[in-house]
Amino acid sequence: MTNVSNNVPSDTVILSLKHIEKSFGGIHALSDVSFDLRAGEIHALVGENGAGKSTLIKIVTGAYTPDAGEIQINGSVYKSLDPTQARNLGIAAVYQEFNLLPELSVAENISLGAQPLGRFRLIDKKARSALAYELLERLGAHTHIDPDEVVKRLTVGEQQLVEIAKALAINARILIMDEPSAILPSRDLDRLFTVIRNLRDEGRGIIYISHRLNEIFELADRVTVLKDGQTMATKNVADTNHAELVSLMVGRPLTDMYPPKDNTPGEILLEVRDLCVEGTVYHVNFNVRAGEVVGLAGLGGSGRTTVCRALVALADVRSGEIIYRGKPAPRSPAAAAQAGLVLVPEDRKTYGLVLNQSMRFNLSLPNLSQFSLMGILHSAKEKGTIYKIIKNLQIKPPVPDISTENLSGGNQQKVVVGKWLLANPKLVIFDEPTRGIDVGAKAEIYMRIRELTRQGVGVIMASSELPELIGMCDRILVFYEGRLSGEIPREQFSEEAIMRLATGVKVNEE
């Protein structure tokens, strides 16, 4: 294996993008972006959702063709790249959604693009495993990842290392990491950072995308801020600070993300008694009051999302009772929505939106009976209501007929929230309401939640982002392996307290 640092002196610019432009159906995703990456640096790329980070990455990896501008790699100039070309130039990307084949082994996955061949040009399995082992060793992961293990049995963190090993297998000089920390449990973060630093010290250039600014100060050498498809600034991390980056990103100083608590809990809206869902949730009891924000915390698979789904009849309740406003809760999602009990689901692209349809279509979808008489739609009424909610939530661009696949993540999320706000809810369940959206859109969603509680609407907020639970909730219920492991009142909120309950540590074990 070649060591990159031998042939590329550091401080050499290995990738340079100049005045890149790209638009989709008349909407500018990138209007003027310039960016450069040196060998042996970690260059962070930050910006709100919709600022153009993903589009920029797709241009570098050859998935998109830019409309204008040029790409310089190792001194050669390109108008655009295609994926094969990009790979041959040593560009690799690790996305949040892995490109791994879950049924194949680690070694098979690592060698997927370049199989080691032996006699008769057949695949040399020994060499393949040896290569995988060697690459994993360089990542310091050889001790706990077996090259012959099937990928689906690995943890998320281990799969991520396999993705990085794949990049090393093609000897990537330019490694793009798209929010690698968003999917990792915090205990795997240090290992990831060590790996990234080692790759940098070998002389590779790393583009690191993250919404978590703390990480950037811990890890990166330089940082580039994108806003509205333009480069705002490129700074040495040592010369900047948190506040400056945020104000560059949002274009205004952001004082407090979480609006002050101004709600007073009223009567009990929802009561859950001894709720069980086959195989996932066991004997859960809790209640929610009008005007109250109740947080649901817990690691992935803790039963948190299943409880949310069971409340609106999207999961089958095995036993137990759900009492909503004094009566058993409706047992179909439509009836629940009719009664004002709605779920803003996690993962907007899978559960929230019909992506190939317009904003208007999506916002109307659960509310069609409001705009129709005997099943026939009254389009003037519909348009009026849709126009109001778009304006109210400041969804951009404010074009009702734009296809939702052309919206940024934050605006897509606003559409999902908006369609349920139109249903005049009495109790809103938010599951991961701010996953993968930028600070500006986050703050707006928090404001919206406060507004709901002021009107006496009850809110359940399920999230894996502890700061937002702490900032927004009146109490937090913590789930561990399908059971409620504890309830924390507002006075005792702390990340440690939540984590202790979420990981099953008993209080008396301390």
Add this chain to the structure above:
Amino acid sequence: MKSTITQSRSIRSYFSGFQTSARFVRGVDLAGQWAAPILIVAVLIMAAIFAPAFYLPTNLKTVGIQIAVLGIVAVGQTLVLLVRSIDLSVSAVLALGAVIVVQTEAGGPLWISFVEAFAVAAAVGLANGLLITKRQVPPFVATFGMLVFVQGARLAYTKGQASGTVPEILRAISFEQVGPIPAALIVWLIVNIIVLFILQKTRYGRWIYAVGGNPAAARYAGIPVDLVIIGVHTICSMLAMLGGLLLSGYIGYVDLRLGADYNTNSIAGAIVGGTTFTGGRGNLFGTAAGAALLIMLLNLVVVLGLPIHWQYAVQGIVLVMAVALQGFRQFLLSR
């Protein structure tokens, strides 16, 4: 480590090696949307030059009625494709209709046989829908099974040979003319107007597009996904029945092989018109144009005096080209 490392090239990379300009992408997109109408104009011009017999009034009438029959069946097929399903039993239902009407006419009053025919069609569609939603049978398998079953049932019912004459009323709504226009075309127009209204102006129409576009999101939005799919299959079967009645009214007798090509042709018509197999995309204007184009091409095979079996080649080519064009369009738009 003594082994060669080879770079494998995926199919995708061959595809993406292709440099495109924004203008080219727009061109392909427009071609995908307007392929059927543009080709119709081209075919009409070519026919005027090379096959003037195409424009003889009797031939135009034949073409018109055939477009109407296929057009009606293709409307049903479009609805089914919109919810990510497919219906391979339309040809069997279509053939069954004529048989029921013709055979019962001898006995009771005519309207009863019509009610019977449409009830049987609705039952077939309902069965398709129930198998697909409640038993999770893949649509391809469920409707193919239904095709075989209905064909078998028809043969058993007629004991292998259909007999009887087609009632006058079917001739009236199919072969007779309203002014210069065959009645069947007017029936086709009415069907299109009704279904277009359902798709554009009703809650059920939105549900159809939502279920096809993203079934999970539709479920989360409280849409009764199973009912939408069952309903669409029922409508599709009933439209196939209507197509069958018009077809027998036009032919004037009942043939056991009646309507065998309507599975491929209704799917091809919808796909040429821009409907996709992946659901949630498609419209009736495209389907109408797609059905018309296909019938015109098939007719030209006859008018030009080519061996009749060339019709199969035409059907195959149109279907494959249409799917290829729509796939390429999708690919370019996603870049």
